[in-house]
Amino acid sequence: MQTNTSKGRGRGFASMSPEKKREIASKGGKAAHAMGTAHKWTSEEAQAAGRKGGSISRRRPRTTLQAHS
Secondary structure, eight states: OOOOOSTTSSOGGGGSOHHHHHHHHHHHHHHHHHHTOSOOOOHHHHHHHHHHHHHHHHTSOHHHHHHTO
């Protein structure tokens, strides 16, 4: 067991470089498609997801955006 007291080091995906995370995710996606278990979006599903995401992002209060600046 590794005992590392530095915050954010040696803790899975959080400590990996973006390139390494992308490589691992790519392998998972390719494996899922090869097995036939990956989700295949229809046009209707993609449109609904885009509308839902857009409506959520437009409802975000401006005060929280300004507080983080």
